[in-house]
Amino acid sequence: MALLESELILNPDGSIYHLNLLPEDIAPTIIVVGDPNRVSMVSKYFDTIEVIKEKREFLTQTGVYRGKRISVVSTGIGTDNIDIVFNELDALANIDFKTRKVKSKKKQLQIIRIGTSGAIQKDIPIDSFIASTSGIGFEGLLHFYESQSVRNETLEASLNDFLGWHHLNIVPYAVDCSEELLKKFSSNRIRFGITGTNSGFYGPQGRNLRLPPRIPDFNDKLRDFTYQKQRITNLEMETAGIYGLAKLLGHQALSLNVILANRMTGEFSKNGFLAIDDLIKYALGKLT
Ligand SMILES: O=P(O)(O)O[C@H]1O[C@H](CO)[C@@H](O)[C@H]1O
Numbered sequence: 001m002a003l004l005e006s007e008l009i010l011n012p013d014g015s016i017y018h019l020n021l022l023p024e025d026i027a028p029t030i031i032v033v034g035d036p037n038r039v040s041m042v043s044k045y046f047d048t049i050e051v052i053k054e055k056r057e058f059l060t061q062t063g064v065y066r067g068k069r070i071s072v073v074s075t076g077i078g079t080d081n082i083d084i085v086f087n088e089l090d091a092l093a094n095i096d097f098k099t100r101k102v103k104s105k106k107k108q109l110q111i112i113r114i115g116t117s118g119a120i121q122k123d124i125p126i127d128s129f130i131a132s133t134s135g136i137g138f139e140g141l142l143h144f145y146e147s148q149s150v151r152n153e154t155l156e157a158s159l160n161d162f163l164g165w166h167h168l169n170i171v172p173y174a175v176d177c178s179e180e181l182l183k184k185f186s187s188n189r190i191r192f193g194i195t196g197t198n199s200g201f202y203g204p205q206g207r208n209l210r211l212p213p214r215i216p217d218f219n220d221k222l223r224d225f226t227y228q229k230q231r232i233t234n235l236e237m238e239t240a241g242i243y244g245l246a247k248l249l250g251h252q253a254l255s256l257n258v259i260l261a262n263r264m265t266g267e268f269s270k271n272g273f274l275a276i277d278d279l280i281k282y283a284l285g286k287l288t
C-alpha cells in the first residue's frame with residue numbers, strides 16, 4: 001500500500017521532511033550525536049565529505065573515513081527527536097520514495113551514538129567511556145509502539161519490582177544493545193553498564209535547582225538496582241529510544257557515552273571537549 005502524503009512527508013526536492021535528506025545521502029554506518037556542533041568534531045577526521053545538509057537541529061554530514069562511507073547525524077536532545085531521526089533514517093533506507101511503498105528487501109543500518117551522560121555510581125570517573133548494554137526508558141517512547149518482541153521483559157520486570165513506582169505512573173521499559181556492535185566496540189578502554197534514559201535533564205534526572213523532584217531518592221534507588229551482576233551506571237536522554245526503535249526497525253545500535261557528570265560525587269568534567277574527542281577517535285578506530 002502506498003503511504004499517504006500526510007504520513008511519509010517529502011519536501012519539494014524529494015527529501016524526507018525533517019532530516020532534509022535523499023536516500024543516497026546516507027551511508028549504511030551512521031554515527032548519531034546529540035549536539036549539531038559535534039557533527040564536525042567527527043567529520044573533521046574524514047578523508048572526504050560529500051554531503052552536508054541540515055534542517056532545525058538535524059545536521060548530517062556523509063563522507064569517507066579510511067575507505068568506509070559513514071554518515072554523522074545530530075539528533076538534538078531527547079527521544080522525541082529520536083522518534084523523528086530513526087523513523088526518517090529507516091524510511092531513507094527502506095521505503096521507495098517514488099512508489100511510497102516499503103521495499104521488500106530491507107537494508108540494515110549500523111547506528112552508533114556518541115553522546116554525553118551523567119554517572120550515578122561513585123566509582124565511575126569523570127571523562128570515562130560507557131557502552132550501554134541495555135537502555136532503560138523512563139520517557140515512554142516505546143509504549144507508543146507494539147514493542148513487546150524487542151523489549152528485555154525479564155530486566156524490565158526485575159527493575160519495576162525493585163522500584164515499585166507503578167503508583168506514580170513510572171513503568172520503565174528495557175531494550176538491549178546490538179551484541180554484534182558491543183563486541184566490536186569492546187576493549188579495556190571502555191566500561192559497560194545499563195543506561196537510564198529520561199525525558200528531561202533536571203527533575204527527570206533527580207536534579208534540584210529550585211523545583212524539588214517528586215522522587216527525592218530517584219538516583220539512589222537506580223544506583224542500588226542490580227540485574228545479573230550489572231548496574232545502572234548512567235543517565236542521559238536518548239539511548240533507550242535508540243535501542244527500541246533500532247530493534248523494531250531491524251537495525252543494529254550501540255550507545256557510547258562520555259561521563260561528564262558524577263551525580264554521586266557532585267563533580268563535572270573540566271575537559272569534556274577533549275574526552276568527547278577521545279571517544280570519537282576510539283569509535284572511528286573500531287569502525288575501520
Ligand atoms: O551529548 P548528547 O548526545 O546531547 O547527550 C546528552 O546531553 C544532553 C543534555 O545535556 C542530552 O541529549 C543527553 O542525552
Ligand SMILES: O=c1cc[nH]c(=O)[nH]1
Pocket residue numbers: 116117118119201205235236237260261
Ligand atoms: O548528567 C548528565 C550529563 C550529560 N547529559 C545528561 O543527560 N545528564
